[in-house]
Amino acid sequence: MATEMEAEICDALYADVGKPETEAHVHEISLVKSSCLFALKNLKKWMKPKKVHARLMTFPSTARITKEPLGVVLVISAWNYPLLLSLDPVIGAIAAGNAVVLKPSEVAPATSSLLAELLPRYVDSTCIKVVEGGVSETTALLELKWDKIFYTGNSKVGRMVMASATKHLTPVVLELGGKCPVVVDSNINLHVTAKRIAAGKWGCNNGQACIAPDFIITTESFAPKLLEALKKVLEKFYGKDPLLSEDLSRVVTPNHFNRLLDLMDDEMVSDKIVFGGQRDEQKLKIAPTIFLDVPLDSAMMKEEIFGPLLPIITVEKIHESFGLINSMTKPLAAYLFTRDSKLQKQFESTISAGGMILNDTSVHLTNPHLPFGGVGESGTGSYHGRFTFDAFSHGKAVLHRGFGGEAKARYPPYSSAKLKILKGVLAGKLGAHIQAILGFPRGK
């Protein structure tokens, strides 16, 4: 489907969010394909029961963990990567042996109807279904009993999903958002850093991505250099008038467009613009816009931006950035650019996040060996590669015992002699085991 319907998919993604063809290929179609291929390649390995060391205490016995499907699962997708965030979880759910209902986001209607039309043609539609719709359909779906619910979106709706799941005690995976910080040290390759930040921010759906860099923290002294480098890179990527560039996604809906305008034009920050600011209401486009030193209590610094606005916050010493990040809720991803290995180590041990990248942005989600997910406000549970398979499986513990090795000491009537043997058995003492198996204590 991803191969044959490439053109249609690109068209739908362009219609929904104005996604440039390259992003459609790189961030959605190719990732869906490689996710499928990875699952196909590893399925047998993932499904294989895992042998577990059964200790002396239950000798003779063998222990295993068997993966089994959870049953019927619900995947609720998001609008910014409407193909990928629908199919990636579905691929894992199928790999784990479940029946799936997919509810694509209504905010990306072209992709939603494309999936509803195409999926039944390519997969077994008795087990894999697409349900389209908005708030009322989603609410109705959430009333039903599912064996797992997988939700990608914002934390407000995430709370509602979790609350609905309570009724049937349904476990959930929540892939939410947050403010992904980028700490930029002065000990870096400036040009490469600027490119990678720009690619992760504006090259990812024009900032409308859960792992897009939300804001930058750098030192007062380094900020001007970083700003110049970013300006240069932006001009190279999008030309002198970014609103005319075909390589920038538009803002998804008028609602979000107005939300971003409110953030930009907020009088607390409007005088802090140092680059960009152009907007086109007709085309729903906002140019890459950079702010310098907006107040930490401005709306822009309190909510997830999810758009092409990039605040740069300056600190005196780079270590101060850690305290600032820890004062906020745990993000889905945190980024650090530096060659200083001591700073890297500190970052790794001090900052808690779903994932972190050193000297790049966003790319960790393409590594299927790394778990992708949030922590705290940025979500619960993780997926990608084997982790998706595990998210939709139950690891059933299976213990095989035989009728040999009967230990009388286990049973009443209890006595201090029996207790002594039990203590030895639990402490792993071989002598006690032998006594137990031989039926000690003798007599009563």
Next chain:
Amino acid sequence: MGSMPEKPRHGFGSLVTGLQEVCESGITKDLAWRRSQLKGIIRLLTEKEEEMFDVLRDDLGKHRAESYRDEIGALVKSVNHTLRNLERWAAPEKVQAPLVSFPATAIVVPEPLGVVLVFSCWNLPLGLALEPLSGAIAAGNAVVVKPSEFAPATAAFLASNLPKYLDPRAVKVVLGGPEVGEQLMEHRWDKVLFTGSARTGRIILTKAAKHLTPVALELGSKCPCIIDRLDSKRDTQIAVNRIFGGKWSLCAGQACLAIDYILVEDEFAPALIEVLKSTVKRFTATPDCMARILNEKHFKRLSNYLKDRKVAASVVHGGSVNPKTLTIEPTILLNPPLDSDIMTEEIFGPILPIITVKKIEDSMKFVRSKPKPLAIYAFTRNEKLKSRIINETSSGSVTFNDAVVQYVVEGLPFGGVGQSGSGQYHGKYSFELFSNKKAVFKRSFLIEFMFRYPPWDNGKIGMLRHVFNTNYVLLLLGLIGLRR
């Protein structure tokens, strides 16, 4: 026996923020601190053994052998296992990084979640508090334990002793009833582990949703025991011994893992019942070998099962109850009505229904007709039947030819599925339950590919296709042509 003063009714805000500060200071993350705490638990279990036997007998009438086997001893074994493996579990794990990102390293780093809350249950009041506590500490968290108010002696014991053996800055005990539990849940926790009933589990989950607090639920279920026709007398006796051990020996059947009911072929049932009766007589020769029923409320609940006329008619052994001592003798039923309360609710007591089927294979359909249980037990030598049971039923765990012992196999995860719960723990699984596995991807500035960046053109899209198809040969050829 001193106990902590009950917290003021207006909430636990300062408790939670205090613990958050402790976490941020890094104390709980330090591996040496974690080891010292785990060793503290071992010391508590060793030095206060007699007192523990006393409180468990006060709360539940448990014999010291049962208390040692199911709680104290199991804990010592588990905590020692954690101590032996702590460094390994806490170490970052290297994973593969795709060649195209060379040079790069990808690792998964386990880190503490922060401040966690453990709700214990009354039937294994020590074990269900200290087992999760040890896992949470091993993972580097600060912990609040809320013991069940229905086992007050054990709760008071924990409140007065945990501060003496563990670091009171980071490990706290909060006493109280359901209102206290609800007040605690008004706050945001980095993780909550709840052991108890589905009804209370739902209340916990509802409050957790407001803060996106992740919750692991260890709930109850009707654990079936499938007994195949066993040809040898020895096998039957051993099976019955183990059934006894998995039912009446386990807090008088008041355990989530206890055998709830038996499924057996019509023809084999009489032989089984004979051996059950004689074994019950032998094993209950002395009066203090079985725990008592927790309290009047549960005693009434269990007695009421037997008051149902049709259920009473199905009693083949036992049935007598003593409201003064809150004891019910081991009671065996043969084919009570399937729609009776005793066959639709989790029994959690010393009554054992036996349901007969025509062929033993029919038992799987019966099991599937009920919500997924925490454990399925089966006594059989038939390998085909074993495979079918594993593949055709779903449960937290399956144990063949024994009952409950899976609890002490550290390598096996313990937890339910569906209505019996979500989230698994014990051993390494406890560590993971209370950790955040942070993905860390390290790149260098060394190699930079131009096709990553706009402005886009077909050439770049072509190169990207090669990357995703991991077609490094074509990629290399393209690079030689394209590289600026």
